[in-house]
Amino acid sequence: MPDTIKAPRARRSASKIELLLVEDNDDHAELFVLSARSFSEANITRATNLTDALRIAKSQPVNLAILDLGLPETVGLDTLSLFLQNCPSLPIVVLTAISDLNLGEEALKLGAMDFLSKEEITPRTLLRSIRYAMERWAQKCKLEDSLADLQYFGSMAAHDLVSPLDAIQGFAQLIELELSKGKITTEAWECLDLLRSSAKRSINLVRDLQKLSSLGRKAIVKEKLDPNSLVEDVCATLRETIKETKGTVEAMDMSPIRGDAGLVCHVLQNLIGNGLKYSRDGVPPVVKISSSQEDGLTVICVEDNGIGIDEDHSTRIFLPFERLASSKGTKGSGLGLSICKKIVEAHDGEIWIESSLDQGSRFFFHLGC
Numbered sequence: 001m002p003d004t005i006k007a008p009r010a011r012r013s014a015s016k017i018e019l020l021l022v023e024d025n026d027d028h029a030e031l032f033v034l035s036a037r038s039f040s041e042a043n044i045t046r047a048t049n050l051t052d053a054l055r056i057a058k059s060q061p062v063n064l065a066i067l068d069l070g071l072p073e074t075v076g077l078d079t080l081s082l083f084l085q086n087c088p089s090l091p092i093v094v095l096t097a098i099s100d101l102n103l104g105e106e107a108l109k110l111g112a113m114d115f116l117s118k119e120e121i122t123p124r125t126l127l128r129s130i131r132y133a134m135e136r137w138a139q140k141c142k143l144e145d146s147l148a149d150l151q152y153f154g155s156m157a158a159h160d161l162v163s164p165l166d167a168i169q170g171f172a173q174l175i176e177l178e179l180s181k182g183k184i185t186t187e188a189w190e191c192l193d194l195l196r197s198s199a200k201r202s203i204n205l206v207r208d209l210q211k212l213s214s215l216g217r218k219a220i221v222k223e224k225l226d227p228n229s230l231v232e233d234v235c236a237t238l239r240e241t242i243k244e245t246k247g248t249v250e251a252m253d254m255s256p257i258r259g260d261a262g263l264v265c266h267v268l269q270n271l272i273g274n275g276l277k278y279s280r281d282g283v284p285p286v287v288k289i290s291s292s293q294e295d296g297l298t299v300i301c302v303e304d305n306g307i308g309i310d311e312d313h314s315t316r317i318f319l320p321f322e323r324l325a326s327s328k329g330t331k332g333s334g335l336g337l338s339i340c341k342k343i344v345e346a347h348d349g350e351i352w353i354e355s356s357l358d359q360g361s362r363f364f365f366h367l368g369c
């Protein structure tokens, strides 16, 4: 396994907001530019008609469009509709006349993030409107992402819940048949066992889904945590699994981290549990947990000596319901790592893996600053 830690960093850039001003009237455009000049957060590109505006929006980086609704080719809400149709992923603030407040409100209903009357443009109102529109857009995108997640989880969960329930129904029928013979046969006992494990699968899946849905609602409160004692708690919870797998869990002396104790425990439990679960035939699992410092962040590593993962699958395994062919025969909902990812990202952290088939895996995570 490579020794270097390469975190897939997504650093936030401190770059300016790129504004696209779509305004055909020179005086109004100048007023806008003068107002915007007093704060240094924006670069402005101007277009005087819709065709040019759409070309610019598609060909260069733009974060927000300020759109006058009266342009040479089109006026009123038609201007906004055409812009939205062609650039659905760009937030828009529309410019209206002070007498057109109703038009502004209609523009909001259609999808604009804010409206500004030209007569009221000052550096202060402009800055407020830009920041408000950007924040509203960020919230809208977050909401759309959650909705897409929910739809995806809903359909996958329904699918994954139906198969153990189908099995439960089938085993119940078999038990009924055996019992009708007037005695409790070995087959009936076997069916009961299978029925119980199918029920357990459904319960685990529902628990994982509950965990996942509670994450979206909970604000993360970070506190100083000692990973060594968290690992001790996790080992106590996994006592039976450690015994069954004849596994060993070793915690090196780790530096403190900042996070939500319950959620971080959940991440460690999933990673350590997987390290014990995905072991090689005839090789007792050994899971080691350690910490290192990277760019001022404490990175936790959970390393195992198990079946490993092909490098090509190193991103896929963090997607919900992804289970690799190599793990068939090992029970699981396929949600564990996607929950870990959500928890870590909710802390502004990152999680990644280094692994190769048959050579064990190293899962790394940090919890941001």
Ligand code: ADP
Pocket: 270, 274, 275, 278, 304, 306, 307, 308, 309, 317, 322, 323, 324, 325, 326, 327, 331, 332, 333, 334, 335, 336, 337, 338, 361
């Ligand atoms: P589950 O274990 O319930 O299937 P996870 O989301 O925890 O779901 O893991 C997704 C998949 O990633 C697993 O099905 C398995 O194929 C693979 N995997 C996870 N952890 C390990 C590991 N430590 N070693 C090998 N494969 C793993």
